[in-house]
Amino acid sequence: MSNPERSSSPVIIGVVTVSDRASRGEYEDRGGPAIQKYLNDVVSTPYQTCLRVIPDELSVIEQTLQELADTDECCLIITTGGTGPAARDITPEATETVCERMMPGFGELMRKVSLEKVPTAILSRQTAGIRGKTLIVNLPGQPKAIGECLDAVFPAIPYCIELMQGPYMETNPEFIVAFRPKKK
């Protein structure tokens, strides 16, 4: 199951803020930094990040996700923004286009958790999927929702990356206990 060559490869994580206003500098990006802080707290394995701030343009989002997956070899890409019902919100569609296989459980669980806070959580169209050896996970744009959503799904991410033949990632158990089923 494990691929030693790839397992010893560095952990590279893409962080993509999708926001017209943030990409034009009209608005301070708060989603990207919130994800970076989260990773800093939670991921105890050494890792690098690739940061992008891009507009809500389908082709730009698709190209950015493709480059981070294929060229930068990110094992994980986390997006923030563009998941709502507004006309320009198109991040889930871009994600679905670049992924070969979808992971519906991520969106279901994130909406369930957010729904405990606000009834408008059902408006978040966020999804997750797999492109090659890269897991792509959408988060909403609100910084407050980022921690809630990541707390819900992050325990499953290191094992997911392992099943995808990616690098071994350890978490800081003070924040998140990465779950790995016992070998049978």
Place this chain on the structure above:
Amino acid sequence: MSNPERSSSPVIIGVVTVSDRASRGEYEDRGGPAIQKYLNDVVSTPYQTCLRVIPDELSVIEQTLQELADTDECCLIITTGGTGPAARDITPEATETVCERMMPGFGELMRKVSLEKVPTAILSRQTAGIRGKTLIVNLPGQPKAIGECLDAVFPAIPYCIELMQGPYMETNPEFIVAFRPKKK
């Protein structure tokens, strides 16, 4: 974010009963009236409804949804019927065809709520999506399930329509408190 011209436009809501038997007059339509009564109780902003009773024919459902969205300029279309596993049940497929973007959180939440009543709630394939400035929401056919499902999702609908640049809709808080996140 807000578009004053559109915001002052009237609230027009489409109500579509999808049922072979009701459309042939063999069966009294109970789903459409149940939705109308619900809207009458819950929506406090003046609104008009466009009512349709149509058969379970893919092309007829698609054309009806397109007309209500594009010509009648409904900000919201609620369908009832055609969401189950029977051979003629095809409303979710018609909805997906006419929508540019899907809203998976609506179906997830409605099934979750119905599942508290009956284990067969998982057979309901209902979904929701966006066509232009129109939110389309499928409900099951059973009049009893209509209130349950709308109670679950309606608190998020006025804000959704607002994010889609549609008219401002107020609800009667005795029935439903429309949730709008505080501006940051």
Place this chain on the structure above:
Amino acid sequence: MSNPERSSSPVIIGVVTVSDRASRGEYEDRGGPAIQKYLNDVVSTPYQTCLRVIPDELSVIEQTLQELADTDECCLIITTGGTGPAARDITPEATETVCERMMPGFGELMRKVSLEKVPTAILSRQTAGIRGKTLIVNLPGQPKAIGECLDAVFPAIPYCIELMQGPYMETNPEFIVAFRPKKK
């Protein structure tokens, strides 16, 4: 609603293990036998099973599901395996290709139930759908998860098959009470 000719037809259930290793005989198939034991306990109507053990190859899975549905006239096909994020896991995609209509409620409920046990339940991409008069349901590969998932969804399966004009299936109420809404 009922079709007497089809209703008196035998209950034929397909059980498909999707596993490269099991199909090569390198690994004892435990998923298929776990499903067979479950059916033996739960289904009280006489039934036959069609068993298959096949590799994680898209075209083989698709062809197997098509044959079991169209030639063997299974009213129900249960698959095990190939639902995770590993590169070869492709059972949900094969299922979606051969089905005309999807049943999202099955995957949602199975993930919800598994999530009460392990946070990695969100990695299971299992789905369900309808091809003609056949309901196809994906289960994860782990024998332990099979009972949990079937316990969650089986109460709705006999009524689903009935709505699809399939045979009447009774369950052993000591294990599972098949739910059928009262006629209105």
